[in-house]
Amino acid sequence: MKLYPIQCGKFKLDGGAMFGVVPKSLWERTNPADERNLIELGTRSLLMEDGKKLILIDCGLGNKQDDKFFGHYSLWGDDNLDKNLKKFGFVRDDITDVFLTHLHFDHCGGAIEWNADRTGYQPAFKNAQFWTNEEHWKWATEPNPREKASFLKENILPMQESGQLNFLPTPITGNYGFAPDLKMDVIFVDGHTEKQMLPVIRYQDKTVVFAADLIPTAGHVPQVYVMGYDTRPLLTMEEKGKFLKQCIDNEYLLFLEHDAHHELASLKMTEKGVRLDETYSLNDIFGY
Template sequence: MILHTIDTGLFKLDGGAMFGVVPKSIWQKTNPADANNLCTWAMRCLLVEEGDRLILIDTGIGNKQDEKFLSHVYLHGDDTLEKSLTAKGFSTDDITDVFLTHLHFDHAGGAIVRQGDQLVPAFKNAHYWSNEKHWEWAIHPNAREKPSFLSENILPIQESGQLKFVETSELSAFLPDFDVRFAFGHTDAMMLPQLKYKGHTILYAADLLPSTGHIPLPYVMAYDMFPMKTLSEKKEILEEAAANEYIFYLEHDSVNECCTVQQTEKGIRLKNIFKLSDL
């Protein structure tokens, strides 16, 4: 297995929404906000080479949304999905599998592109992986979560015939050394890839742990549908990670790519930060 970091750009979200009940005077120490209370976040995807499979985990926002939509998220930076793939020696046509942790716009937007008046898969040769429980949740969204589930990012995947489902169980085997954990606090049945790589266990944290600033247990996003469930899931996974020296691959941390955690007298806290390429 070979892993590649794929940066797809930066965007901004409200700092208060990203940290829930935690006061700004505390969270701004790790995630400083601009004059509009917005913090910068990454959309860091992961490319997995495994045998004859080339698997892209998440896709960022993409570029098909209109100016009004993009004005709310302040998409910026020099990186794009296509540019990052090219830098690694690949093209969109080389991708065999697109693994979507969940279908929120900042994770699934790049899965679909606009060609004239049509919306088509950005990866024409790939299977697109979700799970049936989350798919139903996304195509019949509740009013609170509906702005994150954009139909133009989701329905064309099914219409293309390229959609496949991962079995929803406590730990599903996707490939050798590539397991799938499920989390239900942020959104229903979010998938967290757990990879064996160079003697390490790497957990693609998605929105369970957006950044190193979210490691303390109470730091739960206001975006989460079931915050108490997130709290229990974070506690279990952080304790497991500290005990077994797991590496978290951070999708949204604009500064830190990977981290480990440790048990302290104050609870689980940050241990080391590094790049995936350092392994």
């Protein structure tokens, strides 16, 4: 098996929204804001090559929304999914499976694109199966008012209409359907959104956890640094506390989806609790 970081694009969000009640004087040490209080973020996917399988975890914002939509998110940089797949010798049609941690637009928007004449939508990965779970699917297709703007119908419903949508069981009992021999577990967390899935991947002699929106950037490691976007922030803190203990006990490396500048992070225990230790690239750790 091999792992590849795929930066799908970069955007900005309000720093206060990303850190909730944490004072700016604290969070700006790790995530400096511009004159509009926006911080730099990424949409970094993880590509797993395992035998004949090529599995992509999340797929970024996509490009089918209009300029007004993207104007809210201050896109920057020249990264995109196709460019970074090509860097490792792949194209979209090579992808066999797209694993979606959850269905907010910045995690699944790239799964669906306009058709050729822009009269409708089609899967952006024509040879892939899409994977979510039934409880989260129901949450996304019958959204609460808080998350309605994050669950866009054009990102979600075409997956089902294409016949390429699949549900993973909750909890997962070892049979993934798409890759039964894959050395991966899944942690389910509900504070950010119902049944968000965090893949736990055993690779070489390390364990890499795709941290998704539980710990979106290196600046979000402390337990109480919780996003204002979370639907149940107190539950997030509880889940995060348990997860951070697992990370320390098992020496997990965190793969950071939304950190624009850091791919991987290790953690350490301090007198103030679990804190960031060091940041790395996949190449630093695995040497390719």
